[in-house]
Amino acid sequence: MENYTPREPRDNNAPPARRKQKKQSGCAGALLYLVVIFGIAALLSMVLLFSANDVFAFVKDNRSVTLTVPEDTTVKALSKELDQEGVIHYGSLFKLFVTVTGKDTTVLAGDYTLNPSMDYGAIIRSLRNSTGENTVTITIPEGYTIDQIREALLKHHVCSEESLDDALNTYPFKWDFLKGKTPGKNWLEGYLFPDTYEFYQKNDSAVQVINKMLNNFADKFDQPIADGAAGLGRSMHDIVTIASLVEREAQKEDEFAEIAGVIYNRLNNSQQFPYLQIDATVQYAVGHKDQLTEADLKVDSPYNTYTNKGLPPGPIASPGYTALYAASHPEDNGYYYYVAMPDGSHLFAKTNAEHEANKRKAAEAFEKASTQ
Numbered sequence: 001m002e003n004y005t006p007r008e009p010r011d012n013n014a015p016p017a018r019r020k021q022k023k024q025s026g027c028a029g030a031l032l033y034l035v036v037i038f039g040i041a042a043l044l045s046m047v048l049l050f051s052a053n054d055v056f057a058f059v060k061d062n063r064s065v066t067l068t069v070p071e072d073t074t075v076k077a078l079s080k081e082l083d084q085e086g087v088i089h090y091g092s093l094f095k096l097f098v099t100v101t102g103k104d105t106t107v108l109a110g111d112y113t114l115n116p117s118m119d120y121g122a123i124i125r126s127l128r129n130s131t132g133e134n135t136v137t138i139t140i141p142e143g144y145t146i147d148q149i150r151e152a153l154l155k156h157h158v159c160s161e162e163s164l165d166d167a168l169n170t171y172p173f174k175w176d177f178l179k180g181k182t183p184g185k186n187w188l189e190g191y192l193f194p195d196t197y198e199f200y201q202k203n204d205s206a207v208q209v210i211n212k213m214l215n216n217f218a219d220k221f222d223q224p225i226a227d228g229a230a231g232l233g234r235s236m237h238d239i240v241t242i243a244s245l246v247e248r249e250a251q252k253e254d255e256f257a258e259i260a261g262v263i264y265n266r267l268n269n270s271q272q273f274p275y276l277q278i279d280a281t282v283q284y285a286v287g288h289k290d291q292l293t294e295a296d297l298k299v300d301s302p303y304n305t306y307t308n309k310g311l312p313p314g315p316i317a318s319p320g321y322t323a324l325y326a327a328s329h330p331e332d333n334g335y336y337y338y339v340a341m342p343d344g345s346h347l348f349a350k351t352n353a354e355h356e357a358n359k360r361k362a363a364e365a366f367e368k369a370s371t372q
Helices: 019-056 075-085 091-100 120-126 146-155 161-169 206-220 223-232 236-249 253-267 279-286 321-328 352-371
Strands: 065-069 110-114 135-139 196-200 337-340 346-349
Touching: 019 091, 019 120, 065 075, 075 091, 091 120, 110 120, 120 206, 146 161, 161 206, 196 206, 223 236, 223 321, 236 253, 236 279, 236 321, 253 321, 253 337, 253 346, 337 352, 346 352
Parallel strands: none
Antiparallel strands: 065 110, 135 196, 337 346
16 A cells, blocks of 8 residues: 655645736836836936027027017017027927016017027027117228227127127137137137128127127138138138238238248248247237337247247137138248338248348338338
8 A cells, every 4th residue: 555645734825826927027017117217317308408408509500590570579479480490499498488587578670680509598688689770880800809899899889898798708609610719808819700790789789799700700711711721731720810910911912822821831840930920929919019129029928929939829810801711722932031011012031131131121111211
């Protein structure tokens, strides 16, 4: 007879085996819950990031958008149009910004030039102007410095001194050619294109005024100039700097490329000619005067090309198109020296001996001119 092993009594309260399967389902549910939470958080982060970019214009396109605002236009209608034109990306957010910041709910009628690179605050300031206001036409000559441009704008009451200084020295303009540059005193030197402009007198936004000049520079620094710079292995900053030197040194347009050639000859032969020795850079450092002194030529300044090798740290004035083109297409000559004549032309020389002879000729010409 086989041995009989009694079974252990069954515990009726024991959970069925399939409950393990429920526990696994619970883990999967928790994991799904976490995925959903993280997904929502990521989505909200993206929304906040894109919204902040739209409000503060961290990374947006640089282009001009002309907008005509009819009479009695509300912010709601304007927000929709700004969205449609691509100046902003979120019309509802712009409307909310206007409401929260307590700005007016109506906008002056008129024609406006806006830019997607402008933040919400700059857009609102620009929309305070209308074609119904008095306009003033200002000509910024080639070779004007930031200080001279500032004086011209203030003289014609285009905007307040405080707002203009803030725009010139602290406003973070978003143009590609300004990347890597930090706002500060004269950081826009050379990039405010000299031209004739029309502004709204006493009512124009300083940011809009400066942005109009920067936009003009971007248009004028065209493909031929960019191609010339690339062929020379020079950055835009180098080209604008060299162009500003040419603009301040040359008085006759047919000598622009010739003087640019002298500058490049010295830069490309730095062992023999370590110093550019350009008077205009010293003038920028000490202030413009008729005659530089020996002390001026020794002034401690990074812009003194008599004591500092190579190019100065940046432009010394706003060059026009001819100077920009000459800086990117210099004349291929063997000159290393030039000296000014009374009529604004220059005598060029390849050797120091020739240069000394030219200096004597120039001195005699100036002396003769002074007695006439």
